[in-house]
Amino acid sequence: MRCDVLAIGTELLLGQIVDTNSAWIGEQLAEAGIDTYDHRKIGDNLARMVASLRSLLDEADAVIVCGGLGPTPDDVTREMIAEVMGVELERHEDLIEEIKRIFGSRAREMTDNNLRQADIPVGAAPIPNPIGTAPGIRAVFPYGGREVAVYAVPGVPYEMQQMVRDHVLPDLLARSGEQAVIRSRSLKTWGTSESALAEMIDHRVEAQTNPTIAFLARGIEGLYVRMTAKAPTEAEAIALLDAEDAELRTILGELVFGIDDETMESTVLDLCRARGWTLGVAESLTGGLIGARVANVAGASEVFRGAVAAYATEVKRDVLGVTADSVVSEECAVQMAEAAQRVLGADVGIGITGVAGPAEQDGQPVGTVWYAIAVPGHPTEAVTARLPFDRERIRQFSTITVLNLLRLRLRSLA
Amino acid sequence: MRCDVLAIGTELLLGQIVDTNSAWIGEQLAEAGIDTYDHRKIGDNLARMVASLRSLLDEADAVIVCGGLGPTPDDVTREMIAEVMGVELERHEDLIEEIKRIFGSRAREMTDNNLRQADIPVGAAPIPNPIGTAPGIRAVFPYGGREVAVYAVPGVPYEMQQMVRDHVLPDLLARSGEQAVIRSRSLKTWGTSESALAEMIDHRVEAQTNPTIAFLARGIEGLYVRMTAKAPTEAEAIALLDAEDAELRTILGELVFGIDDETMESTVLDLCRARGWTLGVAESLTGGLIGARVANVAGASEVFRGAVAAYATEVKRDVLGVTADSVVSEECAVQMAEAAQRVLGADVGIGITGVAGPAEQDGQPVGTVWYAIAVPGHPTEAVTARLPFDRERIRQFSTITVLNLLRLRLRSLA
Numbered sequence: 072m073r074c075d076v077l078a079i080g081t082e083l084l085l086g087q088i089v090d091t092n093s094a095w096i097g098e099q100l101a102e103a104g105i106d107t108y109d110h111r112k113i114g115d116n117l118a119r120m121v122a123s124l125r126s127l128l129d130e131a132d133a134v135i136v137c138g139g140l141g142p143t144p145d146d147v148t149r150e151m152i153a154e155v156m157g158v159e160l161e162r163h164e165d166l167i168e169e170i171k172r173i174f175g176s177r178a179r180e181m182t183d184n185n186l187r188q189a190d191i192p193v194g195a196a197p198i199p200n201p202i203g204t205a206p207g208i209r210a211v212f213p214y215g216g217r218e219v220a221v222y223a224v225p226g227v228p229y230e231m232q233q234m235v236r237d238h239v240l241p242d243l244l245a246r247s248g249e250q251a252v253i254r255s256r257s258l259k260t261w262g263t264s265e266s267a268l269a270e271m272i273d274h275r276v277e278a279q280t281n282p283t284i285a286f287l288a289r290g291i292e293g294l295y296v297r298m299t300a301k302a303p304t305e306a307e308a309i310a311l312l313d314a315e316d317a318e319l320r321t322i323l324g325e326l327v328f329g330i331d332d333e334t335m336e337s338t339v340l341d342l343c344r345a346r347g348w349t350l351g352v353a354e355s356l357t358g359g360l361i362g363a364r365v366a367n368v369a370g371a372s373e374v375f376r377g378a379v380a381a382y383a384t385e386v387k388r389d390v391l392g393v394t395a396d397s398v399v400s401e402e403c404a405v406q407m408a409e410a411a412q413r414v415l416g417a418d419v420g421i422g423i424t425g426v427a428g429p430a431e432q433d434g435q436p437v438g439t440v441w442y443a444i445a446v447p448g449h450p451t452e453a454v455t456a457r458l459p460f461d462r463e464r465i466r467q468f469s470t471i472t473v474l475n476l477l478r479l480r481l482r483s484l485a
Numbered sequence: 486m487r488c489d490v491l492a493i494g495t496e497l498l499l500g501q502i503v504d505t506n507s508a509w510i511g512e513q514l515a516e517a518g519i520d521t522y523d524h525r526k527i528g529d530n531l532a533r534m535v536a537s538l539r540s541l542l543d544e545a546d547a548v549i550v551c552g553g554l555g556p557t558p559d560d561v562t563r564e565m566i567a568e569v570m571g572v573e574l575e576r577h578e579d580l581i582e583e584i585k586r587i588f589g590s591r592a593r594e595m596t597d598n599n600l601r602q603a604d605i606p607v608g609a610a611p612i613p614n615p616i617g618t619a620p621g622i623r624a625v626f627p628y629g630g631r632e633v634a635v636y637a638v639p640g641v642p643y644e645m646q647q648m649v650r651d652h653v654l655p656d657l658l659a660r661s662g663e664q665a666v667i668r669s670r671s672l673k674t675w676g677t678s679e680s681a682l683a684e685m686i687d688h689r690v691e692a693q694t695n696p697t698i699a700f701l702a703r704g705i706e707g708l709y710v711r712m713t714a715k716a717p718t719e720a721e722a723i724a725l726l727d728a729e730d731a732e733l734r735t736i737l738g739e740l741v742f743g744i745d746d747e748t749m750e751s752t753v754l755d756l757c758r759a760r761g762w763t764l765g766v767a768e769s770l771t772g773g774l775i776g777a778r779v780a781n782v783a784g785a786s787e788v789f790r791g792a793v794a795a796y797a798t799e800v801k802r803d804v805l806g807v808t809a810d811s812v813v814s815e816e817c818a819v820q821m822a823e824a825a826q827r828v829l830g831a832d833v834g835i836g837i838t839g840v841a842g843p844a845e846q847d848g849q850p851v852g853t854v855w856y857a858i859a860v861p862g863h864p865t866e867a868v869t870a871r872l873p874f875d876r877e878r879i880r881q882f883s884t885i886t887v888l889n890l891l892r893l894r895l896r897s898l899a
Contacts, residue, residue: 385790386791
């Protein structure tokens with residue numbers, strides 16, 4: 072089974088919007104074991120759209136079309152599919168009612184243009200859109216001596232994703248004769264390089280076909296090890312994931328900081344919460360980034376007390392009471408972590424200081440960072456690193472690194 | 486002149502990387518007045534790559550190919566071009582020397598595979614790559630009874646951008662017979678909606694063909710009004726931009742916060758620096774985001790003293806001395822702005838408090854935000870807003886909004 076992707080919109084060609092939809096769809100297709108070989112972006116031009124869809128259907132068994140389903144005269148995905156099928160559009164009365172209902176409930180004024188969203192090619196079927204006004208389209212028809220499928224979905228990412236997940240993928244799998252349930256899980260890691268990680272688990276990657284194992288490098292979000300399992304039932308797919316998860320963790324150990332929707336900051340907050348501890352941050356070169364990242368977790372307020380971004384040396388001395396000679400030193404980082412406990416009334420304190428550039432400071436080169444972690448009842452510990460990055464990456468990298476150090480410290484107490 | 490884009494890489498189809506290159510190239514082509522109608526992503530498969538390039542050249546005068554120029558056996562863009570041209574590859578001795586030199590200077594070990602990067606189709610020419618090992622390729626050859634051009638550039642964005650800007654676009658313009666210099670400038674605005682902005686300058690957009698005027702919505706970075714001018718010389722192009730810039734500013738007034746590489750935070754720092762004033766931030770719901778954004782400007786340390794992210798109510802009271810009954814109130818925001826001056830030793834203070842959610846606080850609904858600005862010698866002023874967004878967007882939107890309020894306040898003192 073081969074399914075390609077056609078993204079519609081002149082704004083995509085002009086670079087006003089980056090097409091992220093086709094990458095997301097490609098990821099889902101790969102997980103589902105469906106081949107995808109050709110992704111295209113075409114502007115809102117009916118003749119070119121028709122030619123492009125035909126050319127894709129010459130090779131592919133199915134095509135997912137994103138965008139061009141809106142109410143404006145530009146939006147001609149409906150017309151494109153009708154033309155390739157060789158049929159007319161027909162207006163669906165039940166869809167008109169649905170569109171009117173949605174407009175009513177949002178108290179917006181509906182123009183007649185919106186009724187075009189109730190047009191479906193004869194012989195095709197609408198796909199419900201529970202979160203937008205434009206229904207999708209599923210068209211299965213003979214083409215080039217065989218049966219092909221075209222799915223039209225909205226260009227709005229969250230509407231597209233819901234429709235692909237709930238309708239298009241199950242339909243594609245049914246058409247491919249595949250009865251399997253597909254489930255995936257990502258083990259998120261921090262603390263080693265991509266090549267070192269690959270070497271650690273190469274034998275598992277080679278040995279495993281179900282679940283398959285892949286790497287995803289997500290920059291300062293970490294390196295993910297993604298397992299994808301296929302089985303007759305969800306329970307069996309989950310069991311396959313659980314078994315491989317256990318194998319991988321015996322190899323990866325503490326490199327794994329979370330799975331799927333867990334983030335480094337949510338993991339750290341969970342570890343603090345489990346002990347009933349609160350968290351405070353004293354940061355310098357990161358300027359508030361650590362606090363901002365922690366505060367972005369819903370429910371952070373139970374644990375997170377706050378942060379002092381002591382950018383100027385005087386703020387380190389006056390607000391945090393730093394007495395260290397150099398503000399880029401182990402002593403300073405330790406004093407900052409302990410000040411985070413004291414000044415912010417927190418059980419756990421993070422201290423971080425260093426040189427993000429552009430210029431060196433206190434005789435220390437750009438990229439020098441000191442991290443300190445203070446926890447109740449134990450001596451405060453500090454480590455240093457020299458980061459070979461630019462200003463922005465030094466700040467981002469330091470942020471996840473110090474959160475990871477806190478995670479490891481809390482785990483070591485367990 | 487029509488130039489399409491072919492992005493090469495299986496990792497693009499699998500969604501492991503989002504193709505941002507073709508959007509960037511599309512933007513450059515549009516500015517240069519070159520049509521672009523079809524952008525494709527194809528995996529590292531020689532047969533499919535050849536078929537795709539041929540099919541694009543059936544319609545386009547030129548194609549820019551991104552990626553597939555690396556040293557690994559997967560990288561077959563060179564072979565693709567040779568096959569479409571109907572020629573062999575030849576190894577360029579001078580390129581071998583260059584590749585060896587780069588490896589030597591970086592003290593990395595070079596494998597023989599790297600020599601493949603010195604292979605160029607007979608009749609094509611290398612394009613220099615001053616910042617990477619893979620040279621690009623420029624191939625001009627007869628195809629389908631006319632002359633076409635194929636440009637191969639690296640997939641690494643900054644190498645690609647430099648090569649497209651310095652070599653590909655000038656060559657395309659020369660081939661199109663276009664002698665013009667093209668220059669663009671973006672006026673960045675904050676404070677009104679896209680439709681309101683469009684209404685304000687619609688008559689200029691309609692009237693102007695040189696420079697052309699377009700909108701770009703960049704989320705919390707603002708709405709950009711982008712002018713693109715074409716003229717025989719750079720000086721004439723700049724003069725056209727200057728004239729339209731002046732026209733637009735009489736209409737847009739204080740909505741414009743900067744141009745091109747200027748950001749809201751760099752603008753605010755510049756305004757403070759011009760008065761010799763330092764800046765301190767007391768933030769609540771944003772958790773450190775304002776400080777982080779300000780600290781990200783190179784040279785921030787001259788102006789930025791630091792930030793207190795007072796997430797917990799006790800931190801507002803103990804560290805910032807807030808006495809207001811409710812921590813979501815005008816009084817609290819004002820006390821925070823003045824505490825930012827006092828506690829952080831800053832001339833100018835920002836105070837911001839509110840409810841990012843998920844739950845309401847102090848009887849105030851999610852999305853309620855109070856912003857306060859304290860400047861020397863004037864009473865502290867505060868405003869409120871109710872933001873209809875989710876948690877993350879409330880925090881992001883509040884950050885740029887309060888920086889914009891500070892900008893307007895500083896401008897009003899001028």
